[in-house]
Amino acid sequence: MKVSSLEIRAGGPDQSLVILTGVTSASSGGKALESSAAAAGAASETRGPGGVIPGPVPGPDLGSGPGPESVPGASLWNRNFRYFFTARTVARFGDGMVPVALAAGLLNAGHGASSVSFALGAWMVCFSGFVIVGGVLADRFTPRRMMVLADAVRLGATTLLAVVFAAGSPPLWLVFALSALNGLAAALFQPGVASMLPRMVPDVQRGNAMLNVAESLTTMAGPAAAGALVGFGGPGVVFGVNAGTFAVSGACLFMIRLAPMARTRGESFLADIAGGWREFRARSWLWGVILVWTVYGVTVLGPLVPLEAVVVTERHGSTMFGVMMTLNGAGNAVGGLLAMRLRPGRPLFSGTFALFGIIANVPEN
Known part of the structure; x- marks a missing residue:
């Protein structure tokens, strides 16, 4: 077995810890995964001071046609990457709206501050609990298929959220259930983000x-x-x-065509998960990073994100909360620009060390 992708992410409505997101069936040494991590560890995939570390590519993908890995001198802005780029940026625009909408909608409906925490927590629990399963499913049914399916599920769930909020005061159980469903869909989606990118661009870190x-x-x-x-x-x-935005993302991902890749069949679903766990335990260089991100998620992201949404919205309104998150996005953009220029010798260490800058955001009262 070998690890297909490792994801390190944080921030926004979909904050998450270090997650081992998939396995493939061919055997390879730890150096392959470590070199992949070193290639992209300095770049963030999503909001917050985290980053995606793509590993070896999983099994055959839907569609046909050569990928950039088979075309010498392929451009970064090739057809597949353009579709992928559009899908991710459009979806992130919509995702950036979610905490503001949840906080404003639930508080204005008189549900109380805890309802925002439970809604965001339902998303994160389902994402964290099923993302490893999502990685195995991506390996078996191709990452692109799972990503398109996930966008379809999120399109339906978010449309229903739009309807119930537009109709008036939605029942809390329904909001929590739909948030959990979106988290489950994100767990199916996210492994493909890390595993597809190396197949579309000649320079993974720059992409x-x-x-x-x-x-x-x-x-x-x-x-x-x-x-x-x-x-x-x-x-x-x-x-x-x-x-x-989920409709646009799903349509763009459906248009991507990657060259089929051979995959060894025969192992069971549980065997794939067990093999991924063995590979994870065999790589001690991951343990320290995971420990840092676990502490960060439990002590910072867990309490801070819902508290920010509630406190800022109650005291200053949803517009000010939107402004605060906009400034957070500006910081992420600057970090991404730095990641394009800097190539530290130990990107994982540099990235985790930078997390402690979050202390500057903790208010005094």
Whole structure:
């Protein structure tokens, strides 16, 4: 067995810890994974001071046609990457709206501060609990198929959120259930982000960094737009726009064509998961990083994200919360630009050390 992707992410409505996201069946040494991590560890994939570390590519993907890995001198902005780039940036624009819409919608409906925490927590619990399973499914059914399926599920769930918020005060159980469903779909989606990128671009770190900059810029626009839309049309309109972004993302991902790759068959689903765990335990260089991110997620992201949403929205309104998240996206964009220029010798260490800058965001009272 070998690890197909390792994901390190944090921030936004979909904050998560270090997750081992998939396995493939061919055997390879630890150096392959470590070199892949070194190639992209300095770049962030999504909001927050984290990054994606793509590993060896998983099994055959849907579609046909050569990927850039089979074309010498392939351009970074090839057809597949353009579709992938559009899918990710558009979806991130919608994702940036979600915390603002949830906080404003639930608080205005009189549900209380804890409802926002439970809604965001339902997303994260389902994502964290199923992302390893999502990696194995991506290996068996191809990452692109799982990503398109995940976008279809999120399109349906978010459309329903738009309807119930537009209709008035939604029942909490339904909001929590739909948030959990979106987290489950994200767990099916995310392994493909790390495993598809190396098959589309000749320079993984540069492609990853460019994605991060663009996603951070759209994440800046998302909360600001959400703050304006909440005042204009309510949370239902915001969730409606978010649902539209999943439709665009799914359509773009459907248009991607990657060369089929051979995969050894025969092992069971549970055997794939067990093999991935063995590979994870065999690589001691991951343990320290995971420990740092676990502490970061439990002590910082877990309490800080819902508290920010509640406190800022209650005291200053949804527009100010959108402004705050916009500034967070600006910081992520600067970090992505630095990642395009800097290539530290120990990117994982550098990235985890940079996390402690979050202390500067902790208010005094």
